[in-house]
Amino acid sequence: MSAVHSVLALGSNLGESRDTLSSAVAELADHPQVRLSAVSPVVRTRPVGGPEQPDYLNLVVAIETDLEPHALLAHCQAVEARHHRERIVRWGPRTLDVDIITYGDLHLNDEDLIIPHPRAAARAFVLQPWAWMEPDARLDSVPVAELAARAEDLPGLEVFEGE
Ligand SMILES: Nc1ncnc2c1ncn2[C@@H]1O[C@H](COP(=O)(O)OP(=O)(O)OP(=O)(O)O)[C@@H](O)[C@H]1O
Numbered sequence: 644m645s646a647v648h649s650v651l652a653l654g655s656n657l658g659e660s661r662d663t664l665s666s667a668v669a670e671l672a673d674h675p676q677v678r679l680s681a682v683s684p685v686v687r688t689r690p691v692g693g694p695e696q697p698d699y700l701n702l703v704v705a706i707e708t709d710l711e712p713h714a715l716l717a718h719c720q721a722v723e724a725r726h727h728r729e730r731i732v733r734w735g736p737r738t739l740d741v742d743i744i745t746y747g748d749l750h751l752n753d754e755d756l757i758i759p760h761p762r763a764a765a766r767a768f769v770l771q772p773w774a775w776m777e778p779d780a781r782l783d784s785v786p787v788a789e790l791a792a793r794a795e796d797l798p799g800l801e802v803f804e805g806e
Protein backbone atom coordinates (compact mmCIF):
# COMPACT_ATOMS: atom_id res chain seq x y z
CA MET A 644 0.00 0.00 0.00
CA SER A 645 1.30 3.47 -0.77
CA ALA A 646 1.68 5.96 2.04
CA VAL A 647 -1.28 8.16 2.98
CA HIS A 648 -1.07 11.94 3.23
CA SER A 649 -2.27 13.13 6.62
CA VAL A 650 -2.48 16.53 8.31
CA LEU A 651 -1.88 16.79 12.07
CA ALA A 652 -2.52 19.88 14.23
CA LEU A 653 -0.42 20.67 17.31
CA GLY A 654 -1.15 23.14 20.09
CA SER A 655 0.43 24.13 23.39
CA ASN A 656 -0.33 26.79 25.99
CA LEU A 657 1.54 25.61 29.08
CA GLY A 658 5.28 25.44 29.72
CA GLU A 659 7.87 26.20 27.06
CA SER A 660 5.41 25.94 24.19
CA ARG A 661 7.79 26.76 21.34
CA ASP A 662 10.29 24.09 22.46
CA THR A 663 7.49 21.61 23.10
CA LEU A 664 6.17 22.05 19.55
CA SER A 665 9.64 21.61 18.03
CA SER A 666 10.34 18.41 19.94
CA ALA A 667 6.85 17.09 19.24
CA VAL A 668 7.32 17.57 15.47
CA ALA A 669 10.65 15.71 15.67
CA GLU A 670 9.10 12.92 17.75
CA LEU A 671 6.15 12.53 15.38
CA ALA A 672 8.61 12.16 12.49
CA ASP A 673 10.81 9.74 14.44
CA HIS A 674 8.83 6.66 13.42
CA PRO A 675 9.72 4.22 10.64
CA GLN A 676 6.22 4.55 9.14
CA VAL A 677 6.02 8.34 9.24
CA ARG A 678 7.70 10.81 6.88
CA LEU A 679 7.35 14.51 7.56
CA SER A 680 6.52 16.35 4.32
CA ALA A 681 5.73 19.92 5.48
CA VAL A 682 5.59 22.10 8.59
CA SER A 683 3.49 25.29 8.80
CA PRO A 684 4.46 28.61 10.36
CA VAL A 685 3.81 28.84 14.11
CA VAL A 686 0.87 31.03 15.08
CA ARG A 687 -0.09 32.60 18.38
CA THR A 688 -3.83 32.23 18.95
CA ARG A 689 -6.47 33.18 21.48
CA PRO A 690 -7.95 30.20 23.34
CA VAL A 691 -11.14 28.91 21.73
CA GLY A 692 -13.61 27.46 24.26
CA GLY A 693 -12.82 26.25 27.77
CA PRO A 694 -11.91 28.33 30.83
CA GLU A 695 -9.80 31.48 30.88
CA GLN A 696 -6.31 30.32 29.92
CA PRO A 697 -3.10 31.53 28.25
CA ASP A 698 -2.79 32.08 24.49
CA TYR A 699 -1.73 29.06 22.45
CA LEU A 700 1.03 28.42 19.99
CA ASN A 701 -0.31 26.29 17.13
CA LEU A 702 1.11 24.71 13.99
CA VAL A 703 0.19 21.96 11.56
CA VAL A 704 2.31 19.37 9.82
CA ALA A 705 1.77 17.16 6.79
CA ILE A 706 3.03 13.60 6.90
CA GLU A 707 3.07 10.58 4.62
CA THR A 708 2.33 7.49 6.67
CA ASP A 709 1.83 3.74 6.42
CA LEU A 710 0.24 3.65 9.88
CA GLU A 711 -3.46 2.87 9.86
CA PRO A 712 -5.60 5.58 11.52
CA HIS A 713 -5.81 4.08 15.04
CA ALA A 714 -2.10 3.34 15.06
CA LEU A 715 -1.47 6.95 14.03
CA LEU A 716 -3.73 8.15 16.89
CA ALA A 717 -1.76 5.95 19.31
CA HIS A 718 1.49 7.46 17.99
CA CYS A 719 0.11 11.02 18.45
CA GLN A 720 -1.05 10.18 21.97
CA ALA A 721 2.36 8.67 22.83
CA VAL A 722 3.98 11.96 21.79
CA GLU A 723 1.43 13.89 23.91
CA ALA A 724 2.19 11.61 26.88
CA ARG A 725 5.93 12.31 26.58
CA HIS A 726 5.08 15.95 27.20
CA HIS A 727 3.14 15.10 30.35
CA ARG A 728 -0.16 15.86 28.75
CA GLU A 729 -2.93 15.69 31.35
CA ARG A 730 -6.61 16.03 30.58
CA ILE A 731 -8.19 17.95 33.43
CA VAL A 732 -10.79 20.24 31.89
CA ARG A 733 -12.32 19.92 28.42
CA TRP A 734 -10.69 22.48 26.14
CA GLY A 735 -8.53 23.48 29.11
CA PRO A 736 -4.83 24.42 29.05
CA ARG A 737 -2.34 21.78 27.99
CA THR A 738 1.37 21.30 27.43
CA LEU A 739 0.67 19.51 24.15
CA ASP A 740 -2.31 18.52 22.03
CA VAL A 741 -1.91 16.56 18.79
CA ASP A 742 -5.02 16.07 16.65
CA ILE A 743 -5.44 14.13 13.41
CA ILE A 744 -7.15 16.54 11.02
CA THR A 745 -7.25 14.44 7.83
CA TYR A 746 -6.07 11.02 6.73
CA GLY A 747 -6.16 10.92 2.95
CA ASP A 748 -9.81 11.17 1.92
CA LEU A 749 -10.93 8.89 4.72
CA HIS A 750 -14.14 9.57 6.62
CA LEU A 751 -14.26 7.72 9.90
CA ASN A 752 -16.63 8.02 12.84
CA ASP A 753 -15.50 5.73 15.64
CA GLU A 754 -16.02 6.10 19.35
CA ASP A 755 -12.40 7.19 19.82
CA LEU A 756 -11.50 8.61 16.42
CA ILE A 757 -13.36 10.96 14.08
CA ILE A 758 -11.73 11.92 10.76
CA PRO A 759 -11.76 14.60 9.45
CA HIS A 760 -11.48 16.17 12.91
CA PRO A 761 -15.05 17.32 13.66
CA ARG A 762 -14.14 20.86 14.75
CA ALA A 763 -11.29 21.57 12.32
CA ALA A 764 -13.46 23.22 9.65
CA ALA A 765 -14.31 26.08 12.06
CA ARG A 766 -10.89 26.60 13.69
CA ALA A 767 -8.62 29.28 12.25
CA PHE A 768 -5.84 28.02 14.55
CA VAL A 769 -5.81 24.86 12.38
CA LEU A 770 -6.99 26.23 9.00
CA GLN A 771 -4.78 29.32 8.62
CA PRO A 772 -1.41 27.62 9.21
CA TRP A 773 -2.65 24.74 7.02
CA ALA A 774 -3.56 27.14 4.18
CA TRP A 775 -0.12 28.75 4.43
CA MET A 776 1.55 25.33 4.35
CA GLU A 777 -0.61 23.89 1.55
CA PRO A 778 -2.29 26.76 -0.35
CA ASP A 779 -4.36 24.38 -2.53
CA ALA A 780 -5.59 22.19 0.32
CA ARG A 781 -9.27 21.35 0.56
CA LEU A 782 -11.30 19.97 3.44
CA ASP A 783 -14.34 18.04 2.25
CA SER A 784 -13.85 19.79 -1.12
CA VAL A 785 -13.93 23.34 0.33
CA PRO A 786 -10.66 25.29 0.02
CA VAL A 787 -9.01 25.47 3.44
CA ALA A 788 -8.10 29.13 2.82
CA GLU A 789 -11.83 29.92 2.41
CA LEU A 790 -12.73 28.12 5.61
CA ALA A 791 -9.93 29.99 7.41
CA ALA A 792 -11.23 33.36 6.17
CA ARG A 793 -14.66 32.52 7.62
CA ALA A 794 -13.50 31.16 10.98
CA GLU A 795 -14.57 33.26 13.98
CA ASP A 796 -11.21 32.97 15.72
CA LEU A 797 -9.22 34.35 12.74
CA PRO A 798 -8.96 37.95 14.11
CA GLY A 799 -7.10 36.74 17.23
CA LEU A 800 -4.42 34.91 15.24
CA GLU A 801 -0.96 36.30 14.61
CA VAL A 802 2.17 34.83 13.07
CA PHE A 803 4.61 33.89 15.80
CA GLU A 804 7.38 32.53 13.60
CA GLY A 805 8.04 31.15 10.17
CA GLU A 806 6.08 33.22 7.66
N1 LIG B 1 -9.27 13.25 14.82
C1 LIG B 1 -8.92 13.08 16.10
N2 LIG B 1 -7.67 13.40 16.54
C2 LIG B 1 -7.31 13.23 17.83
N3 LIG B 1 -8.14 12.74 18.78
C3 LIG B 1 -9.38 12.39 18.40
C4 LIG B 1 -9.83 12.57 17.05
N4 LIG B 1 -11.12 12.13 16.97
C5 LIG B 1 -11.46 11.73 18.18
N5 LIG B 1 -10.44 11.87 19.06
C6 LIG B 1 -10.54 11.50 20.47
O1 LIG B 1 -10.68 12.68 21.22
C7 LIG B 1 -10.26 12.34 22.53
C8 LIG B 1 -10.08 13.60 23.35
O2 LIG B 1 -9.07 14.37 22.75
P1 LIG B 1 -8.54 15.64 23.44
O3 LIG B 1 -8.51 15.51 24.92
O4 LIG B 1 -7.24 15.97 22.75
O5 LIG B 1 -9.67 16.69 23.06
P2 LIG B 1 -9.46 18.21 23.08
O6 LIG B 1 -8.17 18.47 22.37
O7 LIG B 1 -9.59 18.74 24.48
O8 LIG B 1 -10.66 18.81 22.23
P3 LIG B 1 -10.84 18.81 20.67
O9 LIG B 1 -11.21 17.39 20.31
O10 LIG B 1 -11.94 19.80 20.47
O11 LIG B 1 -9.56 19.24 20.01
C9 LIG B 1 -9.02 11.50 22.30
O12 LIG B 1 -8.78 10.62 23.36
C10 LIG B 1 -9.34 10.76 21.01
O13 LIG B 1 -9.73 9.43 21.26
Ligand SMILES: Nc1nc2c(c(=O)[nH]1)N=C(CO)CN2
Nearest residue numbers: 654688689690691699734768
Ligand atom coordinates in the same frame (compact mmCIF):
# COMPACT_ATOMS: atom_id res chain seq x y z
N1 LIG C 1 -6.33 28.79 20.24
C1 LIG C 1 -6.55 27.51 20.54
N2 LIG C 1 -7.68 27.19 21.19
C2 LIG C 1 -7.91 25.87 21.49
C3 LIG C 1 -6.99 24.87 21.11
C4 LIG C 1 -5.81 25.26 20.43
O1 LIG C 1 -4.95 24.42 20.06
N3 LIG C 1 -5.63 26.59 20.15
N4 LIG C 1 -7.26 23.56 21.37
C5 LIG C 1 -8.40 23.22 21.94
C6 LIG C 1 -8.72 21.80 22.13
O2 LIG C 1 -8.11 21.00 21.22
C7 LIG C 1 -9.39 24.19 22.42
N5 LIG C 1 -9.04 25.53 22.12
